[in-house]
Amino acid sequence: MKIHIALVTVLIAATCSADDVSFAKTAAEVQRISLWNGQAPIGENANEDAEAWITLHQPVAPNGTAIVICPGGGYGGLVVGPEGHGIAAWLIQHGITGVVLEYRLPAGRHAVPLLDAQRAIRTVRANAKRWKVDPSRIGIMGFSAGGHLASTAATHFDKGDETATDAIGRASCRPDFAILVYPVVSLGPKGHSGTKTNLLGEEPSPELVKFYSNESQVTPNTPPIFLTHALDDKVVSPENSRLLFAALQAKGIAAKYLELPSGGHGLNGYKGPMWDAWQEQALAWFGDLNRAN
Structure with a gap:
């Protein structure tokens, strides 16, 4: 299902400053696409009557890189404006x-x-040629609990099912890089209790907690990761980013951790020098990454 660009521009404009929104000049097409056709898996070979969606924001002149954006919300909601469509509006400018x-x-x-x-x-990779994306330059980005989801995707992946009847099922779900902004990473003592409960329930097993504490799931095949966190974040401790960064260094994974002096959770409401700093450095980081590869 396609969305008129004008409608998406209104949504982005409601959550971004006028200076941030040159969307109409840089967007070629916007589409909202269902992932499961109404039958979504819940694990253990069971499905539910439900749907998840992606909204594809394509720039006029794509450079081949694509990023799946995971908004935050503590796994109890989705901040799709500033941590979703607002981020897409920034990305397509580049x-x-x-x-x-x-x-x-x-x-x-x-x-x-x-x-x-x-x-x-998998969907982006399977449609890479049609969407003018390099299948080896597909990343994932997440904010807060969306950062937990992005870090989970970066540490739990497979090569695809070669017996699948559709191209999407046969595609790898390994991201080529990840960008995590004030993320929840651990579901241990340094994590965020609300995120943990919403994801795992009231009394999860120690094995399940470890499985989703992504600092303990890093392997030599984990993709490069950029992390950023404010020192004064009182909602999600910067120790989350530090733990993952240390685990990445221990495994020799290319990584960068930008620790910001201030901004709190949400970095002063998605604006100002701290917000600008992570965006500028993230762009430079994965630009260098692409050139190296």
């Missing part, structure tokens, strides 16, 4: 295809958001 993921909220069904994120990556 020739990057932005893919906003409206993942299902788990309510204790821990597999659900990850299945949606993996499906989103």
Whole structure:
């Protein structure tokens, strides 16, 4: 299902400053696409009558990079404006295809958001030629609990099912890089209790907590990751980013951690020097990454 560009521009303009929105000049097409055709998996070979969505924001002159964007909301809601469509509006100004993921909220069904994120990556990769995307330059970005989802996708992935009847199912769900902004990473003592409960339920097993504490899931095949966090974040401790960064360094994974002196959670409401700093450095980081590859 396609969305008129004018309508999406109104949505973005409601959450971004006028200086940030040159969307009409840089967007070629916007489409909202279902991921599951109404039958969405919940894990253990079971489905539900539900849907998850991606909104594809294509720049006029794509540079081949695409990023799946995971908004935050503590796994209890989705901040799709500033941490979704607003981010896509910024990305397309730089020739990057932005893919906003409206993942299902788990309510204790821990597999659900990850299945949606993996499906989103597979969908972009399967449509890479049609969407003018390099299939080896598909990243994932997440904010807060969306950062937990993005870090989960970056540490839990597969090569695709070669026996699948559709091209999407056969595609790999490994992101080529990840960008995590004030993310929840751990579901241990340094994590965020509300995010943990919404994802895992009231009394999860220690094994499940470890499985989704992504600092403990890094392997030599984990993709490069950029992290940023404010020192004064009182909602999600910057220790989340530090733990993952240390685990990445221990495994020799290319990574950068930008620790900001201020801004709190949300970095002063998505504006100002701290917000600008992570955006500028993230662009430079994955630009260098692409050139190196």
